[in-house]
Amino acid sequence: MSFYVTTPIYYVNAQPHIGHAYSTIVADTISRFKKLCGEDSRFQTGTDEHGDKVYEAAEKAGVSPKEYADSISQMFRDAWPPLTIEPDNFIRTTDAEHIKTVQDILQKVYDKGDIYLDDYSGLYCKGCERFLTEKELVGGDCPDHQKPPTLITEQNYFFRMSRYQEQLINHIKSNPEYITPERYRNEVLSFLKEPLEDLCISRPTSRLTWGIPLPFDDKFVTYVWFDALINYLTGIGYPDGPDFARYWDVAEHIIAKDILKPHAIYWPTMLMAAGVAPYKKLHVHGYWNINEAKMSKSIGNVVRPGELVDNYGVDAVRYFILREMSFGLDASFSTDALINRQNSDLANDLGNLFSRSLTMINKFGDGCIPEPSLTESEEEIDLELVQLISDMLDEYTDEMNAFAFNKALQAVWKVVRFANKYIVENAPWELAKEQDKKQRLQTVLYNLAETLRVITLVLQPVMPETSGKMAAALGCEIVPKLQEQGKWGLLKPGGKINLGPALFPRLDKKALEANQEKSQKTVSANPADTQDQITFEDFKKMDLRVAEILSAEKINKSDRLLKLVVNAPEERTIVAGIAEHYSPEDLIGKQVIIVANLKPAKLMGVTSHGMVLAAKDRKKFVVATVSDEVKTGSKVS
Ligand code: ME8
Numbered sequence: 001m002s003f004y005v006t007t008p009i010y011y012v013n014a015q016p017h018i019g020h021a022y023s024t025i026v027a028d029t030i031s032r033f034k035k036l037c038g039e040d041s042r043f044q045t046g047t048d049e050h051g052d053k054v055y056e057a058a059e060k061a062g063v064s065p066k067e068y069a070d071s072i073s074q075m076f077r078d079a080w081p082p083l084t085i086e087p088d089n090f091i092r093t094t095d096a097e098h099i100k101t102v103q104d105i106l107q108k109v110y111d112k113g114d115i116y117l118d119d120y121s122g123l124y125c126k127g128c129e130r131f132l133t134e135k136e137l138v139g140g141d142c143p144d145h146q147k148p149p150t151l152i153t154e155q156n157y158f159f160r161m162s163r164y165q166e167q168l169i170n171h172i173k174s175n176p177e178y179i180t181p182e183r184y185r186n187e188v189l190s191f192l193k194e195p196l197e198d199l200c201i202s203r204p205t206s207r208l209t210w211g212i213p214l215p216f217d218d219k220f221v222t223y224v225w226f227d228a229l230i231n232y233l234t235g236i237g238y239p240d241g242p243d244f245a246r247y248w249d250v251a252e253h254i255i256a257k258d259i260l261k262p263h264a265i266y267w268p269t270m271l272m273a274a275g276v277a278p279y280k281k282l283h284v285h286g287y288w289n290i291n292e293a294k295m296s297k298s299i300g301n302v303v304r305p306g307e308l309v310d311n312y313g314v315d316a317v318r319y320f321i322l323r324e325m326s327f328g329l330d331a332s333f334s335t336d337a338l339i340n341r342q343n344s345d346l347a348n349d350l351g352n353l354f355s356r357s358l359t360m361i362n363k364f365g366d367g368c369i370p371e372p373s374l375t376e377s378e379e380e381i382d383l384e385l386v387q388l389i390s391d392m393l394d395e396y397t398d399e400m401n402a403f404a405f406n407k408a409l410q411a412v413w414k415v416v417r418f419a420n421k422y423i424v425e426n427a428p429w430e431l432a433k434e435q436d437k438k439q440r441l442q443t444v445l446y447n448l449a450e451t452l453r454v455i456t457l458v459l460q461p462v463m464p465e466t467s468g469k470m471a472a473a474l475g476c477e478i479v480p481k482l483q484e485q486g487k488w489g490l491l492k493p494g495g496k497i498n499l500g501p502a503l504f505p506r507l508d509k510k511a512l513e514a515n516q517e518k519s520q521k522t523v524s525a526n527p528a529d530t531q532d533q534i535t536f537e538d539f540k541k542m543d544l545r546v547a548e549i550l551s552a553e554k555i556n557k558s559d560r561l562l563k564l565v566v567n568a569p570e571e572r573t574i575v576a577g578i579a580e581h582y583s584p585e586d587l588i589g590k591q592v593i594i595v596a597n598l599k600p601a602k603l604m605g606v607t608s609h610g611m612v613l614a615a616k617d618r619k620k621f622v623v624a625t626v627s628d629e630v631k632t633g634s635k636v637s
Contacts, residue, residue: 002041003034004247008255009046009091009231012072013057014297016079018333019256019288021305022321026285026405027254028085029322032461033400038481042247044235045080046091047073051129051224052203055210059560059577062611063601065210069094082309083318084464091235093212093227101234102227103215105274106201110216114160114273117217120200123149127298129224130262131200144258145298157202157220164269165196171268171278179264180403181328184257184284188264199266201226229267233276251279260284283403286330288321295333303333315463316342316504322405322462339507346504349416350455354503356423357448358473361497364432365445369475371493372446373439381425382447386488388418389454393486396458405462412458419451449474450491457485466503473498543597544613544636546626547574552584555604562587563606568596569633575608581621593624593636 007023010016024045031043049069058068073092080087091098109115122131127145131152140148169192172178172185179185202220203211211221232251236243255263268278287294290301308317320338323345325331361370392411399408422444431441453476460467460478471478475495479485547568555561560577562584574594595611602608613624626636 001039002246002250003031003039004042004044004236004251005031005034006043006232006235006251006253007045008259009048009093009228010076011051011053012047012049012069012076013053015072015075016305017295017297017302018305018308018321019295019302020076021079021083021085021317022288022325023254023256023285024080024085024087025083025318025321026283026327026403028080028083028087029318029405029461030252030254030400030403031088032464036457036460036478036480036482037397040246042088042236042243043086044089044091044232045076045085045087046089046231046235047076047093048224048228048231049073049092049094050211050221050227052126052208052210053129055208056126058210059603062575062577062598062603062608064603066094067601079305082314083305084314089235091231093231095234098227098231098234099212101238102212102222102230104239105230105233105270106222106226107215108275109159109270109273112273114163115157115201115216116160117155118158119153120156120158121151121153122200124152125149133197154204154207156200156204157214157217158198159201159226159270159273161199161266161269162196164272165192167272168192168265168268172264177281178278179282179284181284183328184260184264184282187260191261191265196265196269199223199226225262225266226270229262229270232279238276249277249280252281252283253279254283254285256285256287258287283327285325285327288325288333289330290333292332308338312338312342312507313504315466316346319346319409319463323409324406326406327403335512336509339509339512342504343506343509345413347502347506349413349420351502351504353416353420353423353448354452354470354473357419357445357452358497358499360428361445361449362499364428364441367497367499369449369491369493369495369497370442370445372443379443381422382443385415385418385422385447385451388415389451389486389488393454393458393482397482400461408458409462412455415451415455419448422451423448446491446493449497450488453491454486454488457482469500469503473500541597542595545594545596546591546630546632546634546636547594547596547610547612548632549587549590549592552582552587554579554584555606558604561604561606564612566592566594566610567632568594568610569631572596572609573606574610574612575603575606576612576614576623578612578614578621578623582623587623590623591626591629591632593626 005027007027010020027043027045031041034041054069055065058065061068077090124131125142125145128142132142132149142149172189179188201223202214203223205219205221208221211224212227214220214222236247238244253263263282271278289295293299293301295302320341323341324337392415395411396408399411426444428441428444431437452470453474456467456470456474457478467478475497476491545568547566549564549566551565553563555563560579562576562579564574564576566572566574593613598611600607600609615622615624
């Protein structure tokens with residue numbers, strides 16, 4: 001059986017945070033689970049690189065959109081291996097094949113008569129990259145970005161989405177699991193009770209050039225959503241690659257509720273218009289919040305996955321986010337909750353079971369998997385353990401298939417806790433004291449090792465690193481076909497075990513808190529700032545200097561950019577996005593502060609060798625200067 005799972009492709013206007021990591025860990029986990037069950041699974045993630053948001057972020061950073069997209073896309077790519085996330089494909093919307101696929105589909109839909117040119121006036125939210133309806137506004141603001149949208153009138157191309165409304169309603173109604181959990185299916189069906197408007201799918205190049213040109217009119221680029229959604233097809237070689245035939249019918253998308261509408265409405269109707277079968281399922285999860293607010297780059301309350309992995313280890317992070325969030329509902333992130341989970345579930349329950357069992361096998365079983373006695377294994381508590389494991393396998397499989405990762409893990413922990421109780425009730429250290437209990441001792445130790453083997457299997461999709469350590473210690477292999485491998489009694493007696501270090505350290509919350517407080521006090525008064533701390537070594541890498549502006553001129557076709565020639569002390573050209581705040585003549589002779597060792601970048605055809613520092617608040621934007629005149633080229637430290 002084949003399986004194809006995708007995450008959203010993330011915008012490259014900011015770095016990855018735990019929200020992105022969650023969707024991607026879910027996709028990785030479910031893909032590993034399907035492989036464990038013996039299925040042929042493909043997992044795709046990637047980055048969404050066109051559109052206003054990315055263009056603006058690049059301008060702000062003073063580099064070209066492609067350079068900007070390259071660097072942030074790489075950050076996403078680099079964020080995944082430390083989280084043991086292993087996608088089969090990482091797609092970028094700036095990839096040549098993707099551009100071709102988007103243009104092919106646009107042409108197909110255009111030729112069919114489902115794309116037309118019209119005038120359009122609407123309320124556009126830059127944050128959402130889409131026009132909003134009056135109904136969607138809360139107090140006149142976009143509810144997600146808490147800013148009023150801008151009224152825009154222009155000619156544009158439209159996709160006849162309305163034509164597919166009935167077909168979409170029928171599809172959702174006749175496929176109850178098309179959108180899950182059910183609350184989101186209901187939300188979509190209730191939205192579809194109102195007539196669907198056609199979708200504006202172009203942006204005039206006079207307003208935006210950073211996009212895929214429409215194949216039938218080069219005065220327009222493609223609206224970023226019409227471009228981005230198609231990644232799910234490009235990545236498997238639509239229309240005639242072998243992977244397309246193998247994976248499209250079994251495609252399952254994972255998203256958070258913020259992008260339900262594009263995935264549940266735009267995307268299936270686009271597929272219908274292009275004559276492509278609908279995807280199989282849409283899985284919608286809730287938000288990770290911090291103090292009730294959605295964790296998001298625009299609010300700035302983000303938690304970086306890399307930092308968590310450095311502090312707590314990769315599997316503590318994977319376990320925590322899968323165990324803590326009920327798929328579909330919001331969850332609250334706190335390091336307190338993470339530490340609690342690590343101490344109770346991982347160090348106390350699983351870690352203890354593992355180390356106690358292995359230590360006893362080492363001590364009382366000569367470091368080898370003991371031989372159980374069949375007659376002895378009919379003790380009631382043994383039967384209960386064996387039954388519990390078989391029930392757990394069924395429950396775990398059902399819950400994993402239903403994306404209820406928290407419940408699947410609860411089922412595993414029932415076994416972990418029972419096995420700890422099994423140790424106490426059987427007291428192997430007492431059995432070891434009596435010669436006639438040797439047989440029973442061997443059986444108890446075998447049962448513990450066999451329980452650990454099955455736990456090793458089911459934890460593999462969630463905690464691959466820990467599962468690997470457990471398998472190495474038990475001397476067993478993780479072989480696909482969970483239903484067969486999960487059967488009781490497959491562990492061969494006689495194999496050597498390998499004692500290793502503890503799986504999870506117990507964390508001292510007080511010491512961690514004290515450490516954290518100390519670093520917050522010394523570095524910053526604002527806890528949010530500590531997310532992006534750099535070391536003094538990092539700071540020393542920056543070459544900040546005082547530069548004198550020798551000449552300044554506007555750059556053709558740009559409202560924001562000025563070309564400056566500065567003395568620093570050598571002459572260099574810098575492109576600065578300050579034209580809306582300074583006229584060229586006001587700048588000449590000014591001493592400003594520049595970053596001199598920034599990688600050169602081309603902006604509107606001019607290569608910039610550095611960046612001018614500036615400060616802004618809600619009303620003003622001012623370049624950073626020195627309080628008294630100093631020699632040009634002086635270092636700023
Ligand atoms: O929307 N909690 O990209 P994006 C949970 N490029 N998940 C979160 C989250 C949070 N607080 N914040 C972000 C886009 N996410 C488009 C997608 S797909 C064809 C185009 C995750 O960078 C979640 O998966 O804004 C959400 O849907 C996605 O990041 C949005 O990522």
